[in-house]
Amino acid sequence: MQEPDAARVAATRDRLVTPEEATRLAELFRLLGDPTRARLLYALLEAGELCVCDLADAVEVTDTAVSHALRLLRTAGIVASRRAGRMIYYRLADAHVRMLLDLSREHLKETG
Amino acid sequence: MQEPDAARVAATRDRLVTPEEATRLAELFRLLGDPTRARLLYALLEAGELCVCDLADAVEVTDTAVSHALRLLRTAGIVASRRAGRMIYYRLADAHVRMLLDLSREHLKETG
DNA sequence: ATAACACCTGAAGAGCTATTCATATATGCA
DNA sequence: TGCATATATGAATAGCTCTTCAGGTGTTAT
Numbered sequence: 001m002q003e004p005d006a007a008r009v010a011a012t013r014d015r016l017v018t019p020e021e022a023t024r025l026a027e028l029f030r031l032l033g034d035p036t037r038a039r040l041l042y043a044l045l046e047a048g049e050l051c052v053c054d055l056a057d058a059v060e061v062t063d064t065a066v067s068h069a070l071r072l073l074r075t076a077g078i079v080a081s082r083r084a085g086r087m088i089y090y091r092l093a094d095a096h097v098r099m100l101l102d103l104s105r106e107h108l109k110e111t112g
Numbered sequence: 113m114q115e116p117d118a119a120r121v122a123a124t125r126d127r128l129v130t131p132e133e134a135t136r137l138a139e140l141f142r143l144l145g146d147p148t149r150a151r152l153l154y155a156l157l158e159a160g161e162l163c164v165c166d167l168a169d170a171v172e173v174t175d176t177a178v179s180h181a182l183r184l185l186r187t188a189g190i191v192a193s194r195r196a197g198r199m200i201y202y203r204l205a206d207a208h209v210r211m212l213l214d215l216s217r218e219h220l221k222e223t224g
Numbered sequence: 225a226t227a228a229c230a231c232c233t234g235a236a237g238a239g240c241t242a243t244t245c246a247t248a249t250a251t252g253c254a
Numbered sequence: 255t256g257c258a259t260a261t262a263t264g265a266a267t268a269g270c271t272c273t274t275c276a277g278g279t280g281t282t283a284t
Contacts, residue, residue, distance in 0.1 A: 146272075163231090254255100
């Protein structure tokens with residue numbers, strides 16, 4: 001196999017996201033790429049802030065499963081939490097995440 | 113476990129993305145959530161259009177692996193292709209995908 | 225035609241992941 | 255203090271996914 005335009009390929013490889021950055025980007029997407037976690041995130045997008053038991057109820061998943069899912073999302077900086085008594089409220093971490101979720105929903109709406 | 117605000121939970125569950133929509137959204141993210149596929153997509157974001165051999169070279173992966181990856185992305189409508197002689201050129205399917213990739217890169221830049 | 229090239233496809237195995245079960249921590253209440 | 259609630263954690267297994275290998279299709283050139 002030979003490259004039809006070696007110069008362009010070389011330029012692309014240079015300007016490209018580094019393998020490390022790509023890995024981090026993939027990691028971000030991977031975390032959104034699970035039905036349970038996606039539903040949790042869209043629930044938070046709608047509601048603003050929900051505790052674990054709210055989320056488990058909204059998404060209809062075991063609270064243990066929700067807890068596991070949230071830990072991954074929290075560690076990755078996708079959601080943030082605050083404690084209120086014995087409950088812990090979760091919310092989307094920042095505006096970028098919200099835009100990402102919105103934009104993707106748009107994509108599906110138009111792509112069909 | 114009881115819900116602190118049953119009405120809000122019910123409302124959230126109703127307005128929420130359906131499990132089916134969530135599954136499709138998760139599927140979209142899941143496809144972006146692999147280092148190889150992510151690198152391919154960002155290569156296309158930079159270069160506009162590249163053939164399989166260009167992509168394999170840019171991302172430094174077997175052409176077979178690239179082919180498998182591209183099939184998933186093509187089937188999902190994330191990339192599109194055109195044939196030119198014996199080469200097949202791939203490009204990002206639409207503006208939403210481009211925005212998604214851009215936005216995510218912004219997120220990483222600011223989140224650190 | 226026949227060879228070379230670019231790409232695709234199917235099968236198979238190694239590795240990863242999500243859920244579950246059991247248990248632990250932390251807070252509030254009596 | 256003792257008990258219930260809300261959430262977190264650890265271990266284990268079933269299921270999935272990515273890569274590789276081997277072979278197949280379509281295209282160009284001689």
